[in-house]
Amino acid sequence: MSKVNNRSRNIGEFISEDEDDMLICRCEEITKGEIRKAVHEGMYTITEIRRYLRCGMGLCQGQTCARLVKGIVAKELGISPGNLEPATSRVPMRPVEMKILGNEQRGC
Amino acid sequence: MLILENTAEVIIIGGGIIGCATAYYLAKKSISVIVLEGSECIGNAGSSRNGGGVRQSGRDPRELPMVMWGIKNLWPNLSEELGVDVEYTQKGNLRLGKTQAHLKMLQGLTDSAVKCGLDVKMINGDEVRKINPYLSSEVIGASWCPTDGHANPLTATLAYYKKARELGVQFITGETVIDLKKIKGKIRKVITQDNIYEGEKVLVASGYDSRDITATVGIDIPMQAIKMECLVTEAEPYMFDQMLGTAEADFYGHQTKHGSFVFGGSTGLEGYNKDNGKLVSSSLGASCTCRGIMRYFPALSDAKIVRAWAGYIDECADKIPVISSIEEVPGLYVACGFTGHGFGIAPAAAYNIAEMMSDGTPTVDMTAFRYDRFKAKL
Numbered sequence: 336m337s338k339v340n341n342r343s344r345n346i347g348e349f350i351s352e353d354e355d356d357m358l359i360c361r362c363e364e365i366t367k368g369e370i371r372k373a374v375h376e377g378m379y380t381i382t383e384i385r386r387y388l389r390c391g392m393g394l395c396q397g398q399t400c401a402r403l404v405k406g407i408v409a410k411e412l413g414i415s416p417g418n419l420e421p422a423t424s425r426v427p428m429r430p431v432e433m434k435i436l437g438n439e440q441r442g443c
Numbered sequence: 444m445l446i447l448e449n450t451a452e453v454i455i456i457g458g459g460i461i462g463c464a465t466a467y468y469l470a471k472k473s474i475s476v477i478v479l480e481g482s483e484c485i486g487n488a489g490s491s492r493n494g495g496g497v498r499q500s501g502r503d504p505r506e507l508p509m510v511m512w513g514i515k516n517l518w519p520n521l522s523e524e525l526g527v528d529v530e531y532t533q534k535g536n537l538r539l540g541k542t543q544a545h546l547k548m549l550q551g552l553t554d555s556a557v558k559c560g561l562d563v564k565m566i567n568g569d570e571v572r573k574i575n576p577y578l579s580s581e582v583i584g585a586s587w588c589p590t591d592g593h594a595n596p597l598t599a600t601l602a603y604y605k606k607a608r609e610l611g612v613q614f615i616t617g618e619t620v621i622d623l624k625k626i627k628g629k630i631r632k633v634i635t636q637d638n639i640y641e642g643e644k645v646l647v648a649s650g651y652d653s654r655d656i657t658a659t660v661g662i663d664i665p666m667q668a669i670k671m672e673c674l675v676t677e678a679e680p681y682m683f684d685q686m687l688g689t690a691e692a693d694f695y696g697h698q699t700k701h702g703s704f705v706f707g708g709s710t711g712l713e714g715y716n717k718d719n720g721k722l723v724s725s726s727l728g729a730s731c732t733c734r735g736i737m738r739y740f741p742a743l744s745d746a747k748i749v750r751a752w753a754g755y756i757d758e759c760a761d762k763i764p765v766i767s768s769i770e771e772v773p774g775l776y777v778a779c780g781f782t783g784h785g786f787g788i789a790p791a792a793a794y795n796i797a798e799m800m801s802d803g804t805p806t807v808d809m810t811a812f813r814y815d816r817f818k819a820k821l
Contacts, residue, residue: 338483338617339637342608363701377608378601379616382484386491386597387527389701394677396749420483423752426724430677430747437733437744 342377346412349375359407360400362393367407374411381422384408391422394430451475451613453800454633454642456620456656457649458482459490460596460786461778463603464793465646465800467525470610472801477640478612479633481619481652486600488650489785492754494673494696494707495596496686497787498536500563500588501552503763505811506788507559512807513791514590521594521790527602529594530700534684536591537571539739540584545690549586556588563588575683577742593686593697596786603793620649623659623775630660630774644800646776651757653779660772665760665817666780669713672728674751676743678702693735704746708732724751756783766792766812768799776800777814 355368365388378384381391381404390404391397397404401421409416427436453469455462458480466476480487497518499510514533522529540546549565556563566574568583608614623645624632633640647653651668679702688695696706710731718725729751737744759765759780769775778796781788795805 339635340483340616342485342614342616376605377485377614380484382487383601386486387601392750394749425750425752426729427748427751430749432745432747433676433733433737434744436748437730437737439730 340379342379346375359403360388360390360393360397362395362399363389363391365390370404370407371411374408379408379412381405381408381419385422396425397422448613449477449638450641451477452642453477453644453646454479454640455646455648456633457647457653458485458604458614458616459488459648459650460486460600460603460789461648461781461793461796462646463600463607464790465648465778465796466612467603467607467610468794468797469801470607470612472797474801476607476612477642478607478614479618479620479635479640480614480616481649483617485604485614485616486597489754489756489781489783490600490789491597492673492752493596493783493786494705495593495699495786496536496591496688496695496697496784497531497533497594498588498591498686498688499561500536500556500586500591501538501688502556502784504555504559505763507556507561509791509795509807509809510788511559511561513788513794517790517794518592518594521599521602525602525606527598527605528700529599529602531592531594532684532697532700533590533592535574535587535589536686536688537575538586538688538690539571539578539582540690541581542583546584548690549584553586561588562590575685575687577682577740579739579741581738591686594786595699599786620656621659623656625660625772628773630772644774644776646778646796646800648778650779651755653757653777657769657775657777660775662769662771662775662777662814664765664777664780664814666757667714668755669758669783670716670718670722670753670755671707671709671713671783672724672732672751672753673705673707674729674732674748675706676704676746677749679704679743679746682742687739689735689739694732694739703749704743706732706736708735718753722753722755724753728753756781758782760817764788764792764812765814766796766809767814769814
């Protein structure tokens with residue numbers, strides 16, 4: 336599949352829905368409506384949505400909401416969720432205190 | 444129809460903050476623009492990977508007139524103008540020193556900035572802790588510039604994109620440029636894997652990748668790509684507002700609006716990383732930055748790191764950017780080589796590039812940034 340993505344293509348108007356107040360990203364408290372609106376403001380990739388709204392950037396790093404966000408964005412763009420790249424997973428796997436991450440001594 | 448869609452007055456190569464912001468300022472002048480971004484995301488390189496500094500102190504004097512103009516005229520109203528909160532905070536920058544050698548280095552930078560009219564001064568350790576009481580007693584002095592600050596690079600870049608798109612700028616991602624072509628001696632065609640775009644003027648603003656792109660018309664900008672790393676903590680209670688840096692670049696960063704601390708740092712091994720061209724965090728980076736932070740901020744040793752990432756800086760041979768028209772190729776412009784401190788200066792740079800490309804006369808004198816300033820030493 337070509338990765339060429341025209342950001343001016345017509346995806347229709349943003350129309351509010353009943354579920355728009357539903358919290359999707361619980362860590363950062365981002366609603367379904369905010370995610371849908373961001374797509375219409377031009378955020379066509381999961382990475383852009385994340386950088387624009389902070390969803391998936393909280394304590395769980397998107398491990399709870401990533402699938403939901405993907406589904407919402409795909410539906411808004413009229414494409415299959417499988418065509419959306421997930422956001423990059425980043426180190427560390429779990430939040431780690433600075434005093435531990437910064438310690439490279441053995442046995443401490 | 445297809446041909447029309449691929450043609451605009453200006454083609455911008457690179458959808459980072461420079462490309463997006465220049466597109467916005469050109470669109471405001473009713474100039475038609477197409478922006479081509481090689482990756483799948485807008486602002487995917489340095490624009491989204493930096494520490495968010497919007498500072499004047501510590502800069503090369505050649506950059507000062509432009510960044511000072513931008514901080515005075517563009518940053519204060521940017522959130523309002525673009526309709527997105529870019530989290531601009533103008534509460535000063537402390538550039539910290541722990542040794543006499545550090546203080547000497549900071550004094551030199553401060554003296555040259557004062558000559559350019561910047562309000563910056565040296566302060567002692569106690570004065571530093573009056574501004575930021577969390578700093579350890581190892582800090583014996585700093586340069587203090589009250590008009591410096593920080594902003595959110597992610598939302599600032601995407602805000603320019605959103606606003607430019609609203610004004611009719613056409614953005615196409617996943618379009619990697621492989622060739623530029625002149626027609627009758629002037630720039631005209633921008634060729635990608637699948638398409639050909641045409642414009643009267645072309646701006647190359649692709650970070651380090653600009654080097655390969657301008658090489659297709661025989662122009663070389665001496666730069667190298669150096670991998671740097673950043674990290675972010677979980678949200679912490681409010682501690683301080685200033686942007687921080689150190690004389691030795693152990694780390695730099697700030698506390699963001701939502702409470703996380705964003706810090707960047709260096710290991711000293713940058714430029715020798717075995718990254719095989721992949722942008723991944725090294726095993727040394729985050730740990731080293733944590734040690735740097737804890738020596739200045741013992742109170743942060745319990746803060747949890749939630750994320751670390753890497754990015755390339757496009758380091759120019761003399762550490763300041765190239766922002767210039769290219770005489771050999773009429774209609775071609777270049778803006779690259781921002782050398783890791785491009786975010787804060789980006790709005791001013793883009794504003795002036797848009798003026799160069801439309802009226803021909805930028806508000807700020809841009810001659811220091813010419814592409815033909817690099818000479819061999821003998």
